[in-house]
Amino acid sequence: MPVICRQVLKVLEQLAPSQLSEEWDNTGLLIGDPSAEVEGIMLCLDMSVSVLEEALEKGANLVISHHPFLFKPLKTLRFDSPLGQLLQKIIKEELQVIALHTNFDHAGEGVSAQLAKKLGLVDVKVLQPKYRETLYKLTVFVPREHESAVRQAIGDAGAGHIGNYSHCTFRVSGTGTFLPLEGTNPFIGAKGRMEEVEEFRLETIVPESRLGKVLDAMLAAHPYEEVAYDLYPLANQIKEHGLGRIGRLPEPVSLARFAEQVKKRLALPAVRLAGNPEQIIATVAVCGGSGKHLIAAAASAGADALVTGELGHHEAQVARDLNLALVDAGHFGTEIVSLPFLAAYLERALDAQQNNIFVAMAVTEKDPWQIV
Ligand SMILES: [Zn+2]
Structure with missing residues (x-):
C-alpha cells in the first residue's frame, strides 16, 4: 500500500501534536503536496542543498527537518540567493519538507526526553511543563x-x-x-x-x-x-509535555567524570564544562538545542548540572551564582540524538517494511562547528 504524505503528518501529529508548537514557530508541511505518494523519508536537523542531494540520490521524496527552513516571511523569491535556490530545487524535484520543531521539543517522547535517555538518566520528569493532558x-x-x-x-x-x-x-x-x-x-x-x-x-x-x-x-x-x-x-494527570527534562544519574559522579560520560554517550569530540570539576553530580537537567533560558528552572528544580547547547560567558556566571554546573554539548550534539528515535518511530508507525518505504537519517549533515 502506498504511504501518502498526509499519513506521515498524521503519525507525526500523534507523536508531537501541533498544539505543542510555540506560537512563533513554523511547523508541519512547509512545502509540497499532502497527497504525494512517499517513496522514502530523510531525517535531518536542518534542510540544506546537501541534504536535498542526498535525499534525491537515495530516492527519498520527503524530508523531515527539525528546524523550519522557512521561518521569516518571504518578500522575494530570487534564485540568486541560497534560500531561493534551495526552494527552486525542492519545487523542481517535487520534494515535500516537514518541520517538526518546538512540538517535538515539548513532546513527551521528544528531543530532550531522548537526550535524557541517551545520558542514562532515571526517574525523568519534565523540567518546565507546558501542557498537561487531562x-x-x-x-x-x-x-x-x-x-x-x-x-x-x-x-x-x-x-x-x-x-x-x-x-x-x-x-x-x-x-x-x-x-x-x-x-x-x-x-x-x-x-x-x-x-x-x-x-x-x-x-x-x-x-x-x-x-x-x-x-x-x-x-x-x-x-x-x-x-x-x-x-x-480524572484528577490524575500522567501525560505531561514541556521543555527540558530532569532526572537522576544511576550513580553520582564528579562533574569532570560526568562531562566525560556526556562526551562519550553523545559521541562528541569535546564538551565544555563550567563549575568545580570535583563537584558531585547526582541530579541532571537537560535541554536539546539551546537551553540557556532553563538555567534558573534547572537550579530551582534541584539539578546539580544542566546539559544543553549554546551556552556563553554570561550563562556561566549566572549558573555559578546558582551553584549549577553546566555542560555545553552543542546545539547539534544535543539534538541529533533524537533522530534515531524518530526514524524507529516512523518505521513502526508507517509499517515501512511492509509498505516498501525507507526512513533514513541524512549522513551528509554534520555539526557546523568543528574542534581544532
Ligand atoms: Zn534546535
Whole structure:
C-alpha cells in the first residue's frame, strides 16, 4: 500500500501534536503536496542543498527537518540567493519538507526526553511543563460476545495507554436490562418486551487528545443502537509535555567524570564544562538545542548540572551564582540524538517494511562547528 504524505503528518501529529508548537514557530508541511505518494523519508536537523542531494540520490521524496527552513516571511523569491535556490530545487524535484520543531521539543517522547535517555538518566520528569493532558475514564457496557471486539477497537484507537503498556482495561460481568420502546430497532430482544442481557462493564482511561477517535471506534464496534457509556474527567494527570527534562544519574559522579560520560554517550569530540570539576553530580537537567533560558528552572528544580547547547560567558556566571554546573554539548550534539528515535518511530508507525518505504537519517549533515 502506498504511504501518502498526509499519513506521515498524521503519525507525526500523534507523536508531537501541533498544539505543542510555540506560537512563533513554523511547523508541519512547509512545502509540497499532502497527497504525494512517499517513496522514502530523510531525517535531518536542518534542510540544506546537501541534504536535498542526498535525499534525491537515495530516492527519498520527503524530508523531515527539525528546524523550519522557512521561518521569516518571504518578500522575494530570487534564485540568486541560497534560500531561493534551495526552494527552486525542492519545487523542481517535487520534494515535500516537514518541520517538526518546538512540538517535538515539548513532546513527551521528544528531543530532550531522548537526550535524557541517551545520558542514562532515571526517574525523568519534565523540567518546565507546558501542557498537561487531562485523562478521562471511559466505562462502556457491552454484551459478553462483543466485549473483545470493542476492547480491541478502543485499545487500537489509543485507550488504555499507561507507560509502556497499551490496551489496559478492567471488566466485570453483570446483567443489563432494557425495554425497547416504539420506533426502536433493537439488536437484541423485541419492542415492548423487557430484556435482560449478560454484559461486561468495561473500563479504561483515555487521554483528551485521543477521545474523539476512541469514542468513534467504540461506537463503530459496539452492536447496540444506543450505546450505554460513561465518560468522566480524572484528577490524575500522567501525560505531561514541556521543555527540558530532569532526572537522576544511576550513580553520582564528579562533574569532570560526568562531562566525560556526556562526551562519550553523545559521541562528541569535546564538551565544555563550567563549575568545580570535583563537584558531585547526582541530579541532571537537560535541554536539546539551546537551553540557556532553563538555567534558573534547572537550579530551582534541584539539578546539580544542566546539559544543553549554546551556552556563553554570561550563562556561566549566572549558573555559578546558582551553584549549577553546566555542560555545553552543542546545539547539534544535543539534538541529533533524537533522530534515531524518530526514524524507529516512523518505521513502526508507517509499517515501512511492509509498505516498501525507507526512513533514513541524512549522513551528509554534520555539526557546523568543528574542534581544532
Ligand atoms: Zn534546535
